[in-house]
Amino acid sequence: xxxxxxxxxxxxxxxxxxxxxxxxxxxxxxxxxxxxxxxxxxxxxxxxxxxxxxxxxxxxxxxxxxxxxxxxxxxxxxxxxxxxxxxxxxxxxxxxxxxxxxxxxxxxxxxxxxxxxxxxxxxxxxxxxxxxxxxxxxxxxxxxxxxxxxxxxxxxxxxxxxxxxxxxxxxxxxxxxxxxxxxxxxxxxxxxxxxxxxxxxxxxxxxxxxxxxxxxxxxxxxxxxxxxxxxxxxxxxxxxxxxxxxxxxxxxxxxxxxxxxxxxxxxxxxxxxxxxxxxxxxxxxxxxxxxxxxxxxxxxxxxxxxx
Numbered sequence: 001x002x003x004x005x006x007x008x009x010x011x012x013x014x015x016x017x018x019x020x021x022x023x024x025x026x027x028x029x030x031x032x033x034x035x036x037x038x039x040x041x042x043x044x045x046x047x048x049x050x051x052x053x054x055x056x057x058x059x060x061x062x063x064x065x066x067x068x069x070x071x072x073x074x075x076x077x078x079x080x081x082x083x084x085x086x087x088x089x090x091x092x093x094x095x096x097x098x099x100x101x102x103x104x105x106x107x108x109x110x111x112x113x114x115x116x117x118x119x120x121x122x123x124x125x126x127x128x129x130x131x132x133x134x135x136x137x138x139x140x141x142x143x144x145x146x147x148x149x150x151x152x153x154x155x156x157x158x159x160x161x162x163x164x165x166x167x168x169x170x171x172x173x174x175x176x177x178x179x180x181x182x183x184x185x186x187x188x189x190x191x192x193x194x195x196x197x198x199x200x201x202x203x204x205x206x207x208x209x210x211x212x213x214x215x216x217x218x219x220x221x222x223x224x225x226x227x228x229x230x231x232x233x234x235x236x237x238x239x240x241x242x243x244x245x246x247x248x249x250x251x252x253x254x255x256x257x258x259x260x261x262x263x264x265x266x267x268x269x270x271x272x273x274x275x276x277x278x279x280x281x282x283x284x285x286x287x288x289x290x291x292x293x294x295x296x297x298x299x300x301x302x303x304x305x306x307x
Contacts, residue, residue, distance in 0.1 A: 040183055040184075040185065040303060040304060041184055041185050041186060041192045042122060042125055043299075043301060043303055043304055044180050044183055044184060044274075044304060045118055045121075045122060045192070045196075046122065046125070046126065046127045046298075046299050046301075047180075047274055047297070047299070047301050047304060048118065048176070048177070048180070048196075048199075049115065049118045049119065049122070049126060049127060050127065050130060050293070050297045050298055050299070051172075051173060051176060051277070051281070052111060052114040052115045052118060053069075053074055053115060053129045053130070053132060054132055054169070054281070054292055054293075055111040055114075055169055055173065056069060056072070056074065056108070056111035056112045056114070056115050057069055057074065057076070057079045057132050057134060058111075058134055058155070058165065058166070058169065059104060059107050059108035059111050059166075060087065060108050060111075060112065061079065061081060061085075061087025061088075061092065061134060061156065062087070062092050062093045062104050062108070062155070062156055062162055062165075063092045063093070063101070063104050063105050063108045064087060064088060064089060064090040064091050064092030064093075065087075065088075065092070065105075065108060066079065066086070066087035066088045067088045067089065068112060069112070069115075069129075072112050072115045072116045072119070073115060073116065073119045073126070073129075074115060074129040075128070075129045076088070078129060078130070078131045078132060079131075079132045079134060080131065080132065080133045080134060080135045080136070080137075080294070081134050081135050081156070082134075082135045082138075082154045082156060083135070085154075085156050087156070092156070093156050093157075093158065093159065093162050094158070095159055095162075096158070096159050097159050100159045100162070100163070100213065103209055103213070104162065107166075107206050107209075110202055110206070114199060114202075127297075127298040127299040128298050129298065130293055130295055130296065130297055130298040131293070131294055131295045132292060132293065133291070133292050133293070133294045134155075134292070135154075137283065137291050137292045137294070138153050138154065138155050138165060138168075139151070139152050139153050139154070140283060140291070141153065141168060141235070141238065141283060141291070142164075144238055144283065145231070145234040145235045145237070145238040146223075146226065146231065146234055147234075149223050149225065149226060150222070150223060150226070150231070153165075160217065160220065160222070160228070163210055163213050163214050163217075164214070164222075164228075164231060164232070164235065166206075166210045167210050167211070167214060167232060167235055168235055168239075170203065170206050170207035170210050170211075171207050171211075171236075171239070171249065171262050172239065172272070172277060172280050172281070173203040173206075173207070174200060174203045174204050174207050174262070174269055175248065175269065175270045175271055175272040175276075175277070176272055176274070176277045177196055177197075177199055177200035177203060178200060178269050178270065178271045178272075179271035179272045179273050179274070179276070179277070180196065180274070181193060181196060181197070181200075181271075182271075183304065183307065184196060204269070207262065208260060208261065211252050211259075211260045211261075211262070212260055214228055214229075214232055214252050215229075215252045215253070215258055215259075215260060218232075218252060218253060229251065229252060229253045232251045232252050233251035233252075233253070235251075236249040236250055236251045237249070239280050242279045242280055242283065242284060242285050243272060243276040243277075243279045243280050243285075244275075244276050244279065244285070248270040248271075248272060248276070249262070249270075250262050273307060274301060274304045274305050274307070275305045275306075275307075278297075278301075278305060281293055
């Protein structure tokens with residue numbers, strides 16, 4: 001993304017430099033119920049920043065580059081990892097496939113760039129990185145999705161488990177940015193909506209890549225009773241069960257055919273509200289913390305979680 005064009009004034013979509021400065025100061029640590037609809041853009045991007053911290057930490061750890069998170073404004077010391085795994089200085093997934101390793105590195109760089117650019121445009125209003133759980137939370141998600149058939153799930157154990165871990169996040173990012181689009185105010189050229197669409201497109205590329213790689217191994221055994229397609233479907237069902245009554249998720253096989261593109265009958269990507277996204281990352285409906293964010297998100301998002 002072009003950071004020069006993605007400047008603070010256009011990104012926040014407010015009238016004039018004085019208003020932009022006031023909004024930035026007012027959203028540290030983050031804004032709450034007192035906002036008007038016109039001033040939600042910074043809150044929405046701070047919500048997105050929490051998710052970008054999570055994705056960046058996951059991919060950087062997988063590629064043994066977690067230390068790079070610190071230079072981008074994150075905090076690698078607040079990332080919980082499986083015992084004995086550092087995710088730093090080359091201690092990443094021992095990828096058997098050079099292609100999967102290369103894909104993981106590319107996504108890690110993209111997610112790190114998202115953290116950098118959102119922090120840059122929000123300036124002093126950017127929320128700090130919360131504690132991120134990439135250890136026990138994955139184990140809990142794996143057990144819940146498989147009905148207890150998978151215990152101690154570790155996405156950093158091998159190529160296949162890494163892809164399953166990535167699958168948990170990627171579709172959620174796409175639906176989160178899609179759902180936030182209706183809440184953004186600045187729809188002009190180079191504004192918030194356009195830049196959010198640009199990030200959404202990158203997340204969709206990532207999701208398509210992960211879904212394709214998993215589909216290629218759909219008949220591989222994960223346990224004696226579960227194949228890759230079964231586990232992916234179980235993760236999809238778990239996301240659907242916690243994000244509300246609507247059916248907003250799909251696995252990689254539908255009616256016996258490939259289902260790489262997650263979309264409705266009109267070929268349109270699904271939308272999730274911030275509350276629905278929170279339900280997934282907390283691994284529980286209407287929770288304020290837990291799952292991948294054991295201490296909650298960084299910031300006050302009551303203004304958008306209620307929408």
